[in-house]
Amino acid sequence: MSDTDIPETTGRAPSIRDVARLAGVSYQTVSRVINNSSALRPETAAKVRSAIAELKFVPNQAARALATSRSKLIGVLGPRTPTHGVASMVQAIESAARAAGYRLTITNLATSAPDDVRSSIDHLMQQSIEGLIAVAPQTRVVPILDELKLPVPVQIVASTGTATSHNDQTAGARAAVRHLIELGHTRILHIAGPRDWVEADHRMRGYLAEMDANDLSPRPPVLGDWTAQFGFEAGLELLRTEDATAVFAGNDHMALGFMHAVRAIGRSVPEDISVVGFDDVPESAHLWPPLTTVRQDFVGIGTRAMTDLLAALGEATGEDSSSDPAQLRLIVRSSTAPPSR
Known part of the structure; x- marks a missing residue:
């Protein structure tokens, strides 16, 4: 195509009719290309796509919605x-x-x-x-x-x-608590998520089930709000009133806040108390000490x-629908250790 073939669009965005003129086809043909119609010759579709690229044409989504319902x-x-x-x-x-x-x-x-x-x-x-x-x-x-x-x-x-x-959140929570029990902890607290969250309920059930399976008495879970601030405030209260040697937090942010509370009262993780989180957010590996947690593929x-x-919706994506991303894995880092004697 020569420069003289390019439609003048100065002062406005190129339209579907500009693309049609440049490609030498009807605007209906351009519309079919935009909507990935298979009822076109490959050379025609290629010519339209070339015109779209040359004009830097961006289809109007609202107009497409009106035209295609x-x-x-x-x-x-x-x-x-x-x-x-x-x-x-x-x-x-x-x-x-x-x-x-x-x-x-x-x-x-x-x-x-x-x-x-x-x-x-x-x-x-x-x-x-x-x-x-x-x-x-x-x-x-x-x-x-x-x-x-x-x-x-x-x-x-x-x-x-x-x-x-x-994704079996209950099993993930049980793995976290089991890890603490295998280290020798028997006095384990749980800081749970909000009462009306599905995940919080499943993780709390996992804590209670694993404690019961090992004939250990669970402490009443503390209901939190997923935030580090709550973990910090709950930590200050729990560390004053409880003699636990380990904490399983319902997510990594509450675990982070709890670890801050431990340091704030002059104690340390994991020497004085072990901490496990849940989610494995990107920052978890860089806390000090790095946080033991349950990883999931969000x-x-x-x-x-x-x-x-x-x-x-009847759309083929080419994705493998048989693969299951919902796998949980306990990631053991330095925030857990056997209880001090």
């Missing part, structure tokens, strides 16, 4: 308190969605009250979403989703996994959720 929009319902795991899963969902030609619209719950849950879902549905992913939902979100019987595919994804990828879980949703 497809919004290509996925709704994501997030928790009111996003965590590292939630953020990692949402990033993975967004990457997988973009690769498949979809976009995300995200709403975080103001509270976990039923009216707020319904209002948030209604807000997403008003945007003509084609599917919904509920990420790390509080326990009361699931029955509301079932009750609403939404007219679009729904995927529920948490650290516990997806509908097709199950990115894999988020990608699997989007793959499953695309399958429900």
